[in-house]
Amino acid sequence: MxxxxxxxxxxxxxxxxxxxxxxxxxxxxxxxxxxxxxxxxxxxxxxxxxxxxxxxxxxxxxxxxxxxxxxxxxxxxxxxxxxxxxxxxxxxxxxxxxxxxxxxxxxxxxxxxxxxxxxxxxxxxxxxxxxxxxxxxxxxxxKTNLSFLDALFETCPIGLVMLDENLRYVHLNQALADMDGIPIENHIGRSMEDFMITSDGGEYQRMLHAVADGGRPVVSALVVLRTPGRPDRDQVRSVSFFPLSQAGDTRPGLGGLLVDVTDREQAIVEATAGRQRLALLDRAAARIGTTLDVDVTARELVEAAVPEFADASVVEVVEWMDEPEVFDPDLPLVTRRIASGTSLPPPAPELVGGLERVTYPPGSAIHETLRTGLPVCVPVNDEFMTRTVIHQARAQLLIDSGLTCLLIAPLIARGTVQGITMFGRSAARPVFTEQDLSLAGELASRAALCLDNARLYSQVQEIALTLQRALLPTNLATSPSLRIAHRYLPGSHLTEVGGDWYDVIDLPGGQVALVVGDVMGHGVPAAAAMGRLRITAKALARQNLEPDDLLMELDACVQEAGIELATCLYIHYDPATGRAHIANAGHPPPLVRAPNGSVKIIDNVPGVPLGVGGFPFGTHEIALREGDILALYTDGLIESRGKDIDEGIGALRTQLAGVAGTLEETADSILTHLLPAGPTDDTVLLLAQVTERRHPSTSTPTDGDA
Missing domain, CATH: 3.30.450.20 (PAS domain)
Incomplete structure (x- = not known):
């Protein structure tokens, strides 16, 4: 020995x-x-x-x-x-x-x-x-100290623990095992992180590592947590940790004392949960409904919930077969899944994202929540599978996904059932509580209102667009002296229909009137006002009024009709003289391109917008020659975020100077270069090219005229 x-x-x-x-x-x-x-x-x-x-x-x-x-x-x-x-x-x-x-x-x-x-x-x-x-x-x-320590570990009501440098359990007493709801032997060798589930972003673990690395002891720090052994109970613990001395060959690590102060600190638990719910609602309110797009709104709801509130989420809208949109609990319900997301591994992504249309039989959990208008929480068990999931393959996917409970909330706004949203949690997280049901109801209400706004907006937008298309000219007047190319592009689906309009009007003696205008505002009112002004301008033009007088009459019409503001550019062209008379009521100026490629901006025509009243309009006269191109347009072509009107007009001038080919090709080329991503606002472009100067006695076009 x-x-x-x-x-x-x-x-x-x-x-x-x-x-x-x-x-x-x-x-x-x-x-x-x-x-x-x-x-x-x-x-x-x-x-x-x-x-x-x-x-x-x-x-x-x-x-x-x-x-x-x-x-x-x-x-x-x-x-x-x-x-x-x-x-x-x-x-x-x-x-x-x-x-x-x-x-x-x-x-x-x-x-x-x-x-x-x-x-x-x-x-x-x-x-x-x-x-x-x-x-x-x-x-x-x-001997006395050892006896005391043995008795302390066996009988002390305070949780005692010794961890190694990797925060794995080396020794703990029965009091701590009881707090965790897990036997002592199941702790040994495992990480403390496995038994203390916190929502502090890892702050608790970082604190323990700092102590184990030789930092200062932590005394009476409060931490809110749950344990796998008691997943449905929030605990508040007062924890104290100190580094082990490492004297001689003693193992490194830290020791700790943990006291369950949940009863004393219940207010902290409730306040913490309340703050978390309020914070989630606040973030969701800022994220949901940023656009009037149904799909975007649904995605925003899913992104707000996963992974903070749930492990998976889907949003489904109802596929109504007939109007009116009334929910009947005795009939199957067909929905269309428009958004989904999950933080779980496969096959969860296939479960939430692999189905576009879903049919729910009468008596399903979906029918229950739509019938009552209240969120419901259901466990993923045989009863749920039988009542709600029709297809066996989908049921197996749900079982394999790891989801153990679902929270289903109705999407109802203004008495109309929009659809449903579902949130799911796995066994690694606590089941949904009553407070979670309330939070889900708030999220669903917010999303339902935004979805309904988007639905109503789409309906109004469709009405306005239909009205606008009906009021815009389908076939422009033709003239042997002018070749015409015109384009109208409605704004993006996120922008309401505007009041842009244009026309080409035949006048006696082979003369032609070109008109472009824009009514301030959007939607049905703007479209209706646009139609009224276009019809009035056409009637006034055929009375052979001078351009400035015609704008005066339009101004009076705008004021009588209660239209707030509108702009209008009116050009009267006489092919016999080659002269064009121009009057402008606050509209972007026309451009004239000569055959040699030079472009002139006709911006010396004074005039205020229609509806202001009390200001006269002037008329400016220019000469047009064969091959000249007149360019009329609305501000959607030249104005955009980050670019002012002068810059836009300069870009249009450059494009007009450099084009080649037919007039139709010229129009397409201008739109392609100036609006590469598509218009954000309604856009009108009207090009008129002088083919030849005609004497009034001439009644038939020459070869090559349009």
């Missing part, structure tokens, strides 16, 4: 010798209790003497090596047997003997000493009695 570590014997001169058969072992409990290591030969003489023995008895090695072991004890008992002889005899006879007896210090004082003796075979085959000796009072202190 050999103890590893420091040399324990010295020569008579007091010099350290090479390690003998006995070493003391550092880094153990012996470092906290003074232990003397000594050896006695067959003659009961001291043959080994360690540094601990010198500290305990006061003798240097040279003073006692080779002397009788009785030197270390008071006088022999009455029976004549010395203490040393008794130690050696019992050690040889029993193989191991433990005893407390008086010992003698070099200074003559007697002290209580505890001995452990046992025989050891030496290098030459001799038997040596090894004795381990410690002061009795120190042994009593250690």
């Amino acid at each position: 050999r103890l590893r570590g420091h040399p324990v014997s010295e020569n008579p001169a007091g010099e350290a010798q090479a390690p003998g058969p006995l070493w003391s072992e550092p880094g153990t409990l012996l470092e906290h209790v003074a232990v003397a290591v000594l050896g006695m030969d067959d003659d009961d003489r001291i043959c080994y003497w360690g540094p601990g023995a010198q500290r305990l008895f006061g003798y240097k090695a040279g003073d006692v090596l080779g002397k009788p072991a009785a030197t270390l004890f008071p006088a022999a008992p009455v029976d004549g047997t010395s203490a040393a002889e008794r130690l050696a005899e019992r050690g040889r006879a029993l193989g191991y003997w433990r005893v407390r007896m008086p010992a003698l210090h070099q200074d003559g004082t007697v002290f209580d000493c505890g001995f452990r003796v046992f025989p050891v075979t030496g290098r030459q085959g001799r038997t040596v009695i090894v004795g381990l000796a410690s002061r009795g009072d120190e042994l009593d202190r250690v």
Whole structure:
């Protein structure tokens, strides 16, 4: 037998010798209790003497090596047997003997000493009695401390734990196991993160790692958590952690005390959950309904819920077969899934995203929530599968997905059933609570209102677009003196129909009027006002009024009709003279392109928008030659976010100067370059090219005229 570590014997001169058969072992409990290591030969003489023995008895090695072991004890008992002889005899006879007896210090004082003796075979085959000796009072202190610690771990109502440097459980008491709802043996070797589910973004784990890495202790920190053993109960714990000393060879890590203060801190739990719900609602309110697009709104709802509120979510709108849109709980319900998302691994993505249309039989959980108008929470079990999921393959996907409970909320707004939204959670998360039902109802109400707004907007937009198309000219007037190309592009689906309009009007004597206008506003009112102005302008033009007088009459019409503002550009062209008379009521100026490619902006025609009243309109006259191209347009072509009107007119001028080909090709090229991503507002482009100057007596076009 050999103890590893420091040399324990010295020569008579007091010099350290090479390690003998006995070493003391550092880094153990012996470092906290003074232990003397000594050896006695067959003659009961001291043959080994360690540094601990010198500290305990006061003798240097040279003073006692080779002397009788009785030197270390008071006088022999009455029976004549010395203490040393008794130690050696019992050690040889029993193989191991433990005893407390008086010992003698070099200074003559007697002290209580505890001995452990046992025989050891030496290098030459001799038997040596090894004795381990410690002061009795120190042994009593250690025994008391150990007994206290054992009793503390067994009976303390406070949770006690020891973790390694990776925050894995090394030791814990029953009180902590009871808090977690999981047996002690199931903790050992596993990470604390497996048993403390928090929603603090990892802050609790970072705090523990900082303590384990040698940071300052944490005292009485409050943490809100749930455990897998009690998934339906929020707990508040007051936790204190401290780094282990790592003295000697003790393992690194940290110790901790955990107290369940849930009852005392219930207000904190409720406030924390309330803040989380309010924060989610606040973020959802900012994210849901940013557009009047049904699909975008549905995606926003899913993104607001996953993964913070649920592990998976879908939004489905009802596929109504007939009007009016009335829900009948006795009939199957067909929905169209327009948004889905999940944070779970496969096959969950296939479950939520692999189906476009879903049919629910009467009596399903979907029918229940639409009948009552209230959210419902249902477990994913055989009853739910039977009542709600028709297809066996879909039922198996739902089982394999890991979802264990579903929260179904109706999408109802203004008395109209829009559809449903479903939220799902896996077994790794707590089941939905009453507060979660309330939160889901708030989310669904917000989304339903936005979906209904989008639905109503789409209906109004369709009405306005239909009205606008009906009021715009389908076939423009033709003239032998002008070749015409026209384009009308409605704005994007996110922009309401505007009041842009245009016309080409035949006048007596082969003359032609070109008109482009824009009514301020959008939707049905703007479309109706546009139609009224177009019809009025056409009637006034055929009365052969001068352009400025025609705008005065239109201005009066705008004021009488209560139209807020409108712009109009009116051009009267006489092919007999080649002269064009222009009047402008606040509209973007026309452009004239000459055959040589030069482009002129006709921006010297004064005029305020229609509806202002009290201001005269002027008329400007220009000469047009064969091959000249007049360009009339609305602001949707030249104005956009980040670009002012002057910049847009400059871009149009550049495009008009550089085009080649037919007039139709020119119109297409201008739109392609100026509106590459499509128009964001209604856009009109009207191009008129002079083919030749005609005398009034000429009634038939020449070859090549349109």
